[in-house]
Structures are given as C-alpha cells and as structure tokens.
Amino acid sequence: MQALTDLENGSWTNALKRVIETNIVTSGLVGGFGNQYLRIAGAHSIHNGMTKIPHTHHLLHGEKVAYGILVQLVLENKFEELEQLLPFYESVHLPSTLADIGLTINQQAELLQIARFAVQPGEDIYLLFPNITVDEVLKAMTELENLMTNYVK
Incomplete structure (x- = not known):
C-alpha cells in the first residue's frame, strides 16, 4: 500500500x-x-479488440487487460473469483464497467466491434475457448455490465 x-x-x-x-x-x-x-488469453484478446475502438484509447494496456480479465471470468462462469477481484479493482482504480472504458451498453456497434476483433483467427482466446463466438463475447460483456450495475460496493 x-x-x-x-x-x-x-x-x-x-x-x-x-x-x-x-x-x-x-x-x-x-x-x-x-x-x-x-x-x-481471453483478457488479452478483449484488450486487442478494445484497441480498435477510439473510445478506449485513453486506457493503458493493463487497464484494457484488467477489463478483459473480468469478461474472461464471465465467459468461464467464475463469478466468485470476479467478486473477489472487485475490491482490489476499486482500490487501484481499474476499469470494471463500460463507463470506465469510455462506452455504454447502448453503443452496440462498438461492443460488437470489440467482440469481433477478440475472436479473429489467431487470437489467444481460442486457447481457452476453442469454439468461442462473437455472440458469446458480446453476451459476456453485457452480463458483466449487468453484474456491475447490481454490485454493491
């Protein structure tokens, strides 16, 4: 500290x-x-997708990966681990919501673009999820946003 x-x-x-x-x-x-x-692997693929969105260019590499970690945990259904991380994220000001990365749930075109880039052939996300789809990544980002809306600090 x-x-x-x-x-x-x-x-x-x-x-x-x-x-x-x-x-x-x-x-x-x-x-x-x-x-x-x-x-x-999944977190870095989300990072790679975020680099294509101008709204996220203000974020550092580690901040994009931090958000990607939360999306990856949703994809893995590891919600207990996600909740354990959130107090740490808060303490060091890491992004955990779409607002934190410069987006909103209504910016579906941008979220879809992140998901599409995250699952391009050759991305590391396939090491964890060999059959991952754009829709699954988009759903995980939406689910994370819903979880964070209900998260009590």
Missing part, C-alpha cells in the same frame, strides 16, 4: 520502484515459462 500512496503523491520511492520491478520481472517469468498458455 505504501507504493500506491507514493504513486498517488507523485513520489518516486524505493517501495514504488520495487513494486514496478516485481511486476516487470513476474510478467517476464510467466511469459517465458508458460508462453501463451499461462497468459490471460
């Missing part, structure tokens, strides 16, 4: 530096040892 406080205060401290270095090293190890099989 000290590193988060330091970051919010704009202070470059050893605590913040250690957290950043740990994240970089850990990400490299996961990628190196497990290749694409240990990565968050």
Whole structure:
C-alpha cells in the first residue's frame, strides 16, 4: 500500500520502484515459462479488440487487460473469483464497467466491434475457448455490465 500512496503523491520511492520491478520481472517469468498458455488469453484478446475502438484509447494496456480479465471470468462462469477481484479493482482504480472504458451498453456497434476483433483467427482466446463466438463475447460483456450495475460496493 505504501507504493500506491507514493504513486498517488507523485513520489518516486524505493517501495514504488520495487513494486514496478516485481511486476516487470513476474510478467517476464510467466511469459517465458508458460508462453501463451499461462497468459490471460481471453483478457488479452478483449484488450486487442478494445484497441480498435477510439473510445478506449485513453486506457493503458493493463487497464484494457484488467477489463478483459473480468469478461474472461464471465465467459468461464467464475463469478466468485470476479467478486473477489472487485475490491482490489476499486482500490487501484481499474476499469470494471463500460463507463470506465469510455462506452455504454447502448453503443452496440462498438461492443460488437470489440467482440469481433477478440475472436479473429489467431487470437489467444481460442486457447481457452476453442469454439468461442462473437455472440458469446458480446453476451459476456453485457452480463458483466449487468453484474456491475447490481454490485454493491
């Protein structure tokens, strides 16, 4: 928590530096040892779809992947894990709703575009869901939005 406080205060401290270095090293190890099989395959495919939507260009890579993690958990029907993550997401201000990523449920064309790009041939989402469809991704994003509407903080 000290590193988060330091970051919010704009202070470059050893605590913040250690957290950043740990994240970089850990990400490299996961990628190196497990290749694409240990990565968050569905989440990264959602990220890739979001990069095609100008409304989401203000988000960092990690923020797009964070939202994708929640969509992936819905696709996997892992709602308990999703709920366990939400307090952490809140504490570090990660996106968990369409509004957080710059969209609304009424922007179906943009949501459909994200889903279409997420399931293009060669996307990592197929490592988890070999028969995934555009409709399933769109439904998961909608379901996540409905869950977040009813989420009590």
